[in-house]
Amino acid sequence: MAPKDIMTNSHAKSILNTMNSLRKSQTLCDVTLRVNLKDFPAHRIVLAACSDYFCAMFTNELSEKGKPYVDIQGLTSSTMEILLDFVYTETVHVTVENVQELLPAACLLQLKGVKQACCDFLESQLDPSNCLGIRDFAETHNCLDLMQAAEVYSQKHFPEVVQHEEFMLLHQEEVEKLIHCDEIQINSEEPVFEAVINWVKHNKNEREKSLPQLLQYVRMPLLTPRYITDVIDAEPLIRCSLQCRDLVDEAKKFHLRPELRSQMQGPRTRVRLGANEVLLVIGGFGSQQSPIDIVEKYDPKTQEWSFLPVSVIVAFAMKW
Structure with a gap:
């Protein structure tokens, strides 16, 4: 029989367990990490194997290379204990209480596994x-x-x-970035307009001057005429600004002069990709010139086509 290499699954875990036991008993430790006057005995080779930070420290000509004690700045002793446990056990305990300290510390010591664990945890908490x-x-x-x-x-x-x-x-630039985004998922532009007004009113004295700049990112021509006349026209912040009034007049013109809409196309008349709108394809003729009695729907969010029941044709016809 030909020789065969056999890989076991327990070897690496067994080594880690043994090294962790040696650390806890302070056996064969050749360096002590000092954090806020607390000492953490460890093994240089284990630290260097797990962290590029420690690898550079112990293999290059740095002052810490041969020192028995190394001072670690920028993290707490409790965080250091969690990080060392990860180095020797490949396990990290991330909580709401420690993640804000743990992530920066993991970045500092270049512990990629801890950094990823913190990111995964924070994503789950969104x-x-x-x-x-x-x-x-x-x-x-x-x-x-x-x-x-x-x-x-x-x-x-x-x-x-x-x-x-x-x-x-948020700062004004951050608000602009958010409301300018095409991918916002909204049923209408109403929440965008209301968000801008509420943000300005939160600190009116300092933010009122920012309203015209922010309002240009609200796609007011896509709002209903009733909302424009009953809500926006009645807003005192809008009435006091000529620049804001110009934007409102643009929206009114879009509704009052449909024949001019092709000339008014721009960022404020473009439907957001996140809006709950779909494209319906109704009727037509097939390859044999026979009428088609199906409805096809295209969803821009998923970029998928699907078929709808024939009853949709009836409902659509009755509406229009």
Whole structure:
């Protein structure tokens, strides 16, 4: 029989368990990490194998290379204990209480597994009240996947997100970026207009001057004439600004002069990709010139076509 290499599944885990036992008994430890006056005995080779930070520290000509004690700045002793447990056990306990300290520490010590665990945990905690804060936190620590997930969540839940304090505390540039986005999922532009007005009123004295700039990202021509005349026209902040009134007049013109709509096409007349709108294809003739009695639907969100019941044709005809 030909020789065969056999891989076991327990070897690596057994080594980790043994090294962790040696660490806890302070056996064969050749370096002590000192964090806030607390000492953590460890093995250089284990730290270097798990962390590029420690690998560079112990293999290059740095001052810490041969020192028995190494001071670690920028994290707490409790966080260091969690990180060391991960190094020796490949397990990390992430909680709401420790994740904000754990993630920056993992980035500092270049512990990719802990960083990923923190990102996965934060993604699982996303809700309308915290997604904007998590997005900024992820951006600060270069967690691109988490930042993207939080961004998409804020777009998907826009009407709920703008009701919370995190939105009200955004800087103007951040509000602009959010309301300018095509991917916001809304049934109409009403939540966008109301979000802008509420954000301005949250600190009216300082933010009122920003209203014309923000309002240009609200797609007012897509609002109903009733909403424009009954709500927007009645808003005192709008009535006091000539620039805002010009944008309102543009929306009214879009409704009052349908023949001019082709000339008015632009960012404010473009339906958002996240809007709950679909394209219906009704009627026509088949390959044998026979009438087609089916309805096809295209969903821009999923980019998929599907068939609808014939009853949709009747309902559509009765509506129009």
